[in-house]
Structures are given as C-alpha cells and as structure tokens.
Amino acid sequence: VPQSVRETAGRLGLDLNEFGFAQTERLAPLATSRPGLYVAGAFQEPKDIPESVAQASAAAACAMDQLAQARGSLIKRQEYPWERDVTDEAPRIGVFICHCGQNISSVIDVQRVADKAALLPNVVFAETSLYTCSDTNLQHVKDAIKEHHLNRLVVASCSPRTHEVLFQETLRDSGLNQYLFAMANIRDQGSWVHKDDPVAATEKAGDLMAMAVARARHLKGLQTGQLPVTASALVFGGGLAGMTAALGIADQGFQVHLVEKEPALGGLLREVHSTLEGADVAAHLHELVKKVHAHPGIDVYLNAMPSSIAGHIGNFKSVIRVAADEVAISHGVVVIATGGQERSTELYLHGNNPHVTTQSKLEMALAKSELPPELEGKNNPTVVMIQCVESRNEEHPYCSRVCCSEAVKNALEIKRRLPDANVAVLGRDIRTYGFRELFFQKAREEGVLFVRHPEKGDPLVTEQDGRLEVRVHDASSNRELLLRPDLLVLSTGIAPAATNPVLSGLLRSALTSDGFFLEAHPKLRPVDLANEGEFLCGLAHSPRFMDETIAHALATVGRATTVLSKTHLQIPGQVAQVDPENCVACATCVKVCPYGAPMINEMSKAEIQGAMCMGCGSCAASCPARTITLLHQEDQALVAMLDELLVDEVGV
C-alpha cells in the first residue's frame, strides 16, 4: 500500500490492518471502520481485476443502499428540442477540425485538412477550432448548425471512445438525431503516433476526415426506443449469495422473488460454522434467514424450481413450480445465485472406511462436539488431510480456492483442542489466498506438518486390518513417508450446482466447461451474464470464499438496481433489423447471436428483439440471404468510405 494511500486513509479516519490495507471484516468485506465509507479493490486486500470490478459494483450498491430514499431527488431533467426529420433533406455537412490545443496542430496542418473538407461534396461548413469539445465551441457548433442548416456533423479530433457521446449530445441539443454524427480520430491515431512526419500525418488526417464525411452522407437518424421496466427481481438460490442479493435489492425498495429448490434457506452456508478468522458464520446465517423471511419486500418460494423464463431485460415472465403449483412471476432482472456443493468422491476409501471423511464433515463434527469420535480419548492421535482430491486434474482442472484455508482452519482447531495431536496436510502446494497466508504460517508454528508431493505423486491410501495407511513422497526430503492416521480428511473441492444445466437451458446462458455460469466478460462485466438484465454471483460463478461471495452478491445488487431504478430503458439505435422479404428462416442468425436476440416469428421470418440486441453485427455478417442490416453500420456507408480512400484520390 503506497504511503499516499495510507495518508489519505489517515485523513479519512480509516483503520488499517497490520499491512496497511483497509481494515474490514470477512462477513462485511466492503465496510471500513467508519460507517458510510466503503472500500473496493486492492486497498481492501490484494486481488485480481474481476474481483476488483465486482467489489466496485458492490461498494456502489452499499452507497446506493444508504441513499435509496433520496433516489432521483436531485435530478435535473435534460430537455431536448423537438427532433427535426432530415430524411428528405440532401446532406448538409458541417466539419470541425480540432487543434486540441497543440496536441493535434503541432503535428498536423489542421487548416489544410479544413480546406480539403470545404471542397468535399455536401460539406457546407468547415473550420478549425482550438478545442472543439469546449463549452464555448460547442455553443459555436450549435450556432453553425442553425445558421447553415446543417443536418450532419463531422468532428476530426480525438477518439470516439471518449468524445462521441459529447458531440452526440450537442446534436440532440440542436434538434438533430444523435446518430447523424461521424468522427475522425486524428489525435490518438494521428498526431500522437506520427509526430516525426507532419506531411504524411496531415495527409492521413485528410483521408480520415474525408472518410468520415463519406460515412456521414449515408447516416440516418435512428429511433432509440423506450421500454418500461418491471421493478422487481427474481433471485435463484437461497444461500449466502442469493439471500445477500435479495436483501440488498429489497432494502432499496424493489420487490424480490427468492426461489430456493430446498425446503429451507441457507444452502451450503449451513455446513460452515466459522471463518478462518473466527467470525461466527452460523449466527450470520441465522440472522440472514430471519431478515429474509421478515422482509416485506421479499417473497420466498421453497421447494421451488423454474419451469420457464421468457422475455428480456426490464420485462421477464417466468413460471416457477412450487410443489404441485405453478406461479407466474413478472420481473425486470434475474440474479443467478445457485451456489455449489462439496464434490463427492469414492477415492481414498471414502465411503468404505468410516474413518475417511471430508473437510466440511470434519468442521460439522468439530462444531457439534469437542472432538470427532476417532480422536476421542487419545493422547496424540494422527490426522491426515489430503488436498486437491478430484481437483486440479484433467477432469476438474480448476482450483477450488477455499480448500487449503479450510484445511488450515480445521487443522488449527484440532491443535487448539488437542495440542498433542499430529496433523499432516498433504498437497501439491498450499494456496491460502491474501491475508489467509497468516494462518498457514500460524499452523506451521503450531506444529501442523505440511507435506508437498509432486503433481503426479498423489498419496496412496490402503487399509491394513481396519487401520488406515497413507504413503506419500515428500518432495522436500525426497523420501517416502508412511502415516497411520486415526482420521483421514479429504479436501474434495467445490462442484457446480447440479441444477445449473437446467437453468442454463431456460436462460439460454452458457456454462463454462467446468459447469459454472459464464460471465459476459471476465474483466469488464464479471457479474453480468451475456444477456442483458441477467446477473450472477457466488459459487454459481466459481469457487470462492464467503467474503468474496458477499461482495459478488452485493455487486449484483449494484448492477440489478441500475436497471430497476429506471422506469424506462433506452434501447440503443444500433440494432440489427431483418428485411423479411428475403428471409428464408434458415435460423443462422439465431445460431450466431450470443444474446438470443433473433427468433423465428409466427410468419416464419427471422425477427430481432431490439431490447436483447447488443449491436455486434454478427447476424448481419453471417446472414446467407444478406437480409439483415445492422443499423448505423450499413454497407453503403462502409463502401463509401472505401471509395473515398481508395478510388479517385484527390489528395490534400
């Protein structure tokens, strides 16, 4: 943690932990020591990008939770003038070439580019400006639109990724459709990358500007539709993730339908009793279940499974089967929190020898009584733990993340109650993530033996007259060890929920090769599913610790409420459209679309459901009948750009 961050934390009055990170609790990972101040990202604990992004959404959800009552109270509505229909007008294009202070004009001769623009067909106005994006100049652009009756705008400046929205806003302010705009990137992809060749850079800028003008001639105004939003959420799974998400959404004033397949809430959490740090998980679970049942905004359906999920963001219609009844539910978003389970195994005599158990069963035994029966009444019994059982192999290549810490937690607990017990943990390596490493260190200090074996050298377990024998190659001493445990504990890892394939089918949402739900983007959209309005959290996504599941669940709260807090959703104009005339209903579009937007309608023609289309154009490019168009990316505009660049060159 950099000194500057520590200083900021000091000014904010935040407690830091012994390493200088923000002090948080495992069961409240976003809350700092100061109420109302939340933390996200590496300042909380070292972590990768996806967890940081999820935590950021979660922190936003915590803040929204505090502010929910004041939602919308400080909004000033932007009023736009009536939009002028320019369909029947010949293009009248205004071109602005930006100096960007010196950023562009120190390399590119912007006046030369403007002069070239002025000569292009349909360009009725062209000039340079010091900062095209400045307030003063934007007013000037609006004046020019009015004075010269412009109906297309081209700006040659920086990147559309950062500034397109701003100029589109200017168009709307001037009564023009926002899609009547084209941009030429002559800074990030011009002056900045060609600073030693001003002549060629100017020629390139002229080309890019002319290509943008060529594109602008073909641009059409597009309607951005409005879609009413049903302000309720359907949450699948009533474990830690599902309950946390349900409470978070309901606390912000939205209706939640919580669907759990078991007869009781709790999920996998019922098998966990404490965290490595000693937090009381059972009490947390009890509190959660009580809150969920008591919350007026949450309807709980137990013994329930979905039988259909139809619709799209803002307007889903699902049917839930509860015992013999079917319940229809309308909702605006879906949260997948279906959890996971401890993997079952038949390896290492599990199921055959009563003294072979798993980590979660050991934890339960330790929670219920002082010692498991195998250790009862013995002075120095031997406990052996085997890590990565049925994990990190060809069939299940992933690491289940929690098992090493679970083993350390249980080993420490046994040593605490029976200091003379021999505890050995056999594994390829020990992965106690983040601050949990401290407990690995503590376990070694307490005398827990960690034996590292080679990847292909899994331990061998046999039974000799009812007595267990474990043989393992210790990589550190390069020796074969023979252990005779009274209790053998297997860390079997986390398997995806058995119901995932069913739900995946109903949602048309992909699972990973490991059987977990696949997020829309591993880094940018870690708790979104590919389809809009669908989110996922907890073990449904991947094996993770409780604090990570809580952060994940709160992240879905943040994401879900961005949808639920709106009365209407804006459908972007860049969506695919089918001309039914030539459609032969081959369903190629249905097959290639990652979002399930195309469907074959009752007329046996393909139809794109606008609210689900993300505007990638995959269907348009794949359509064998070439009868799908991605609006705003029409062929004519691209052909015109190619013509401008390659044919009949004018040159600057």
Add this chain to the structure above:
Amino acid sequence: MTEWEPQIIAFCCNYCAYAAADLAGSKRMQYPTNVRVIHTPCTGKIEMEHILDAFLKGVDGILVAGCLEGGCHFLEGNLRARKRTDRIREMLAEIGVGGERLKMVNLSAAMAPTFVESVQEMVNTVRTLGPTPLRGSRQPESEGTA
C-alpha cells in the same frame, strides 16, 4: 509521379483493437502513417465482400484486428472473423495477389505494442510484395463507371 507508398486499412473492433490503437497514442508510440483505421463494432461484423471490395479497389494490405480468442466482447465474433480471413487469404494466394496482404491479429485493449508491431509488420510485408496488382481494377460503385 510521387514514390509509391503502401496503402493499408486496419479494421479495428471497438472493445479491443480500437482501444489498443488509442492506447498506442496515449503512450506516444510511433508507427508508419500508411495505415487508415476503420472502426467496427466487432470483427464478426466484417463481411468477406467488403474485404474483397477493398482489395478490388486497390488497397495494398488489410489488417483485421480483434479481441484475443476467448476474450471477444461479443463472445465468438472474432472466431468467425478468423475463419473468413483465412478463406480470403487462400483466395488472394490463388489469384496471385498474395495471401500475406491480409492478416488477422488478436489483441486485448491493453496490447498497444501488439497493434504497433502488427502495423509495422504489415507495412514491411507489403513493401516487400510491392503495389497490389489489383490497383485501379475497379471503378467506384457510388459514382458509376467513368
């Protein structure tokens, strides 16, 4: 007549390649001026016909730049683009234009150096091959034949 300079088009997808090209700018990395970027939502949107059209209109080389495989914002658009470019490369080789004139690269939004190297490489390749034999073989569609 001025000395021949290769004319290169780079189709860059919005979420990765175009962002990487912008990043190259932010980092003030330098590359040849021969390339003109065309911003596209996803490489999966690029139709074979438009790539062929550009070659028929005399472009010397085309880069198709998309997300890393498995990292496409639209999931599999880049994989379809890969198939299409592979097919066109074969066609270009067959008719003697040279398959090397078309190249697909995969990069993340953070991989500005890869973008710069790819442009540099394409310019070098095309310089070695010389001007496209198709230059001037097709008239603009929009204005009819002169």
